[in-house]
Amino acid sequence: MSGGFPEALQFSFAERVNRLVDWLVLHYGDHLRSVSDHLLQLLVSLENLLRLMPWWLVLALVGLLAWHACRSLPRALGLTALLLLIGMLGLWDKLLQTLALVLVSTGLCVLVGVPLGVLLASKPLVRRVVMPVLDVMQTLPAFVYLIPVLMLFGLGKVPAVFATLIYALPPLVRLTELGMRQIDPSLLRAAGSLGANRWQRLRSIALPLALPSIMAGLNQSVMMALSMVVVASMIGARGLGEDVLAGIQTLNVGQGVEAGLAIVALAMVIDRISQAYGQRERA
């Protein structure tokens, strides 16, 4: 079966991994579940907050935000209309669930990704270690790590956030690092000779200069987070992905297309708003 490769050179570590996962579940399963419950509270309360708001208020807020970002009335109206369209397709509730998931995972991405990117830019050794890890995060098929994560943290939203975090983090880290490394070092030296300490140099010079690049990374992260929505629904997270999945599984192509386009619409809204903020900072 294994072609011409000599059998003496073959080995498998599958059994060891299985035993490790089993052992982790047995010894740390309950403990990790209580940790995951805390994260879950955050998600559920954000979701409930979104759900408590009447639909027109959500639309108005998005419209306002879009206008504030783009300073263009037609664009703000267009983006609001896109969300309205999702609601008219009967997907409002699922839209809110997906939005909550994407907001929380993107928030965590920023919390982890930006500091990590800054660190990578200044420490070449860390960079050499972390870069391959980022490659793994982007290419390892999601289910490979999802099933163990699921066994440890429970079914539903929490493993979905983990999966999204793992997949959506690398572009933010890479682009933050790129932005930091492209800063002219003489600027930082000048600030240093004027008496700015490391934190001041980072906050007032490096970060603002790298911001366009960071915003581009954030934008990519959001897009990738949205593309993970279907995978998230495969591990019991509710939302738009659930409809895509159900559509695929029952050969109901129409339902799948409706929900799929709703994901695209949501992506466009978030993309245009975050891009506009990024560009304003640049100008």
Place this chain on the structure above:
Amino acid sequence: MKRIPTLLATLVLALGLASTDSVAANDARTPIHFGAIGWESGALTTEILRLIVEKGYGYPTDTLPGSTVSMEVALARNDLQVIAEEWAGRSPAWVRAEQAGQVFSLGDTVKNAEEGWWVPAYVVKGDPQRNLKPLAPDLRSVDDLKRYPQVFRDPESPDKGRFLNSPSGWTSETVNSQKLKAYGLDQQYVNFRSGSGAALDAEINSAIRRGQPVLFYYWSPTPLIGRHELIRLEEPPFDPDAWATLTDPRNTNPRGSRSLPAKLSIGVSAAFREQYPELVAAFAQVDLPIDRLNKALAHMNETRQPPRTAAQAFLRDNPAVWKAWVPAEVAAKVEAAL
């Protein structure tokens, strides 16, 4: 300089063509394509059938992977010839193809295949060895669930219990959602769709490993049922009228009933049915006793045997089971090859 790569490419291409030619010459017939079913009972049945077809009848076989729906569509187009375990009548794609005469279901491969709601036995009886107390000592039927929502607490909405439904899109998901209403549990229990079969399995296995209570929909033949001590909750006896209210998601007033006994059969394409009448005759006889199948599946899952090896072991250990399906001379050939 440019010529050398071109020359090389031509050489490789010629070699490739020549090798396919020789393979084709060795084996004039195209292989019979089986759907590579991902779940264990399907994988085992596939390998059992392939062994019989290859060793007993001498036809080459092959498998092609895909999701359930894509395999059903492929079968209708004769891109696949056999799906070894088809839950007949459960999927809209299958029903449509069957009505159009593109696919046929053969035999009744696993009798008494069942689906229902299960809890691990330690939830009811406790497990002194693992120091687990019986959390729901009086849980027998679905009605008793009303008393125990707190036992199966849902972390996402802690005031309710969690019922692990099958992934949305499965026919059973509709039935279970209707059953929750029919048994008056929809206010107390969250109807939690597990998203995929793998996720459902992982969650149940994790709960059993940790000795935590879990309430879930499941079906047999499966390794899970063969491997763990589980209790199936009693439901009202099967009633066709009530069943009709359960399968219709728009029915607002469903009535409770056990699920329709599942009929597992072998799905074949119309072309296969014409081309291989002797295989069709054998497939129609296939009958796998469910308890032995569950045991074989549990063993296969526990020792992580490849399905092919498990199928050989199954055929070796249960000659009386499969010899009844095929003529004596075929049976002798299969036995000699094991």
